[in-house]
Every structure is written in structure tokens, then in C-alpha cells.
Amino acid sequence: MRKLGMVALALGASAILAACAKIPRPGPVGNRVVPEPAKPVSADRYMGRWYEQFRYEASFQKGMDGVFADYSLNPDGSVKVVNSGRKGGPGGTLKVSRGKARIVDPDTGAKLKVSFFGPFYGDYWVLDHGDAYEWSIVGEPSGRYLWVLTREQRPNAVMLASLEARVKQLGYDWSLIRRTRQ
Template identity: 40%
Template sequence: MRKQTKILLGIAALAGGLSFMAFRPQNEPLKTVAYVDLQKYMGTWYEISAFPQRFQKGCHCTKAEYKMHPEGYVEVKNSCRKNSATGELEVAMGKAFVKDERTNAKLKVQFFWPFKGDYWIIDLAPDYSYAVVGAPNREYLWILSRQKQMDQALYNKIVAGIKEKGFDVSRLVLSDQSCN
């Protein structure tokens, strides 16, 4: 009798879990910006906030520098100071490849061959003063700026837009940009 009860409870739990998953609201497909002028996008970007990632653990003063390569891909140079604003400079070099030439908003970034990650530009200031980069699975997110600091009202507006796109904004962590 006890074994049958456990089996029935197990089946009920499984059915309940499957029902929950079936009716749970799913995120809509992630939309990117309509178009990115890659020449305007090139240059230095400072990380304002991001979802923590293990490969950025202990990073301070994180920035990314982008440069068009003559062969058509984007050279990526990510850098940060490890463990403090005066810590050792750590640099990672990579390449980004445009995957949607109609918009230039979907890229694949590669730091270690053969692995590539999604780099989708999901928000971009008309003057290219800030950008928001995410991944369609919503596990990666960066708010970037041409300046080391961002106006709080603008930041709040950007975060509200990110939330509307289905990201868990409670995961955002402000970045230390106190380096000289």
C-alpha cells in the first residue's frame, strides 16, 4: 500500500510539474535593434552593469574595445583590473562575426576556438552613447556606455526596457569604474 501511494504521489508530482511548465509564460523571442552602423559602434565601451559571469569574476573597470578587421570581422579586446581598481590588468582577445547582415545586431563572439557566444545588441542610443547587449536565452546581459558613468535616470529607463524584454533585472550588478 505504501509503495502504491508513493508511486501515485510521484506521478501526480510529475504531472503537476509538466502542467506548470506547459502553462508557464514563455519569453517572446528576443528582439534586437533595427540596425547597427558597425563603424559607429567601433571604439571603447565601459561596462556600467552586467549579469555576473564566472569569466568576469573579480573584475573591476571592465571595458571592451572594438575595431573592424580588414577581413570583415570585429576585433574584440576585453580588459579589466583583477580584484581591485588597481589590480593587475587582464586582457582577453577575441573576434566577433556578424550573423545578421540585414541589421548587424546579431553577432557571434569567439574568445576560444571553436566556441562562440551570442552577442545581440538589444538597445542602442541613437548617438551610440550607450548599448545593451544580451543573449536570446537571457542568461547574459551587459549595459555599456562610452563614458565610465551613466546618468541614473537614463540607467533606470534602460533597466525598465530590459525588464520588458524578459530579463531578470534583479541579477544586474553595477560595475566598478573607479580606475583612472
């Protein structure tokens, strides 16, 4: 009986290790001192479509281009999140991920928790945004993830340069940035 218990334990441990191997692994830390969000966020103004311009490459987004996100408010106050992107370039196969977010810092509205996998939530901090919500810089406390979003699919070079400067000013390592082809 004891031998059977040990075999069951070993099989269970093997299954857990195999499952863990499929969990997305975080990238390198690109900012060891992630700042608090610079200003409050109006949930109503943040809703709508955002196009990704730059990001830290993450395993769950590897090789994606033509990336955009659509946010809308649910009746219960949570946020519907639909992330889309094309694998293999802007003309590649469209992949869509649906999730849900909830605001966890009601005083500023700038900190959210987002889930695409059931009960597992990740941090989503709007670190800064344009006064007219024409751009947004999103990170989280570990400094391993970063997304730079705009309302325009292909913003002008001046805006992209100012976003690069702001990302660097926030303390992020620009050498880890991947430009998203739109």
C-alpha cells in the same frame, strides 16, 4: 587487449570530464523570452570603446570591475574584440581577453558570433542602443548573459536609471544584475 582498451577508454573519459569541469558554467536564466534586437546596428558606429555599467555575473568575469571593451573592424570585415577589466576592484590587476567577432545577421548587423577560444563562438546580440550610440544593451538567446554598456566611463544617474528601466522593459530580471564599479 580488451582490458587495455577499456582502461584507455576510462582514461579518455576521465580526461574529457576533467576538461569539461574547466568550461565556464552559465548563470541562471534571467530572461526566458529574449527579444529580437530592437533596431539595426551600424558596424562603423558601434566600433570604439564601451564601458560596462551592469551585467549578469558570468564565471569568466567573476569579480571584475573597471570593465571596458574596444571594438575595431579588421580588413576582412570581422571585428577585433579586446575586453579588459580589473580583478579585485577598479584598482585591481588588469586582465585582458582578445577575441574576434563576425556579423551573422547582415540585414540588421545586430547579431554577431564572438570567439575568445579558437573555434568556439558565442552569440552577441545588440538588443538595443541609443540613437547616437551612447549606450548599448547586449544579450544572447539563452537569457543567461546580459551586458549594459555606455560610451562614458561614469554616466550620469539619469542615463543609468533609463538603462535600468529599458533592461526591465526587455524582460530581464533586475535582481540578477551586478553593477560594475568604474
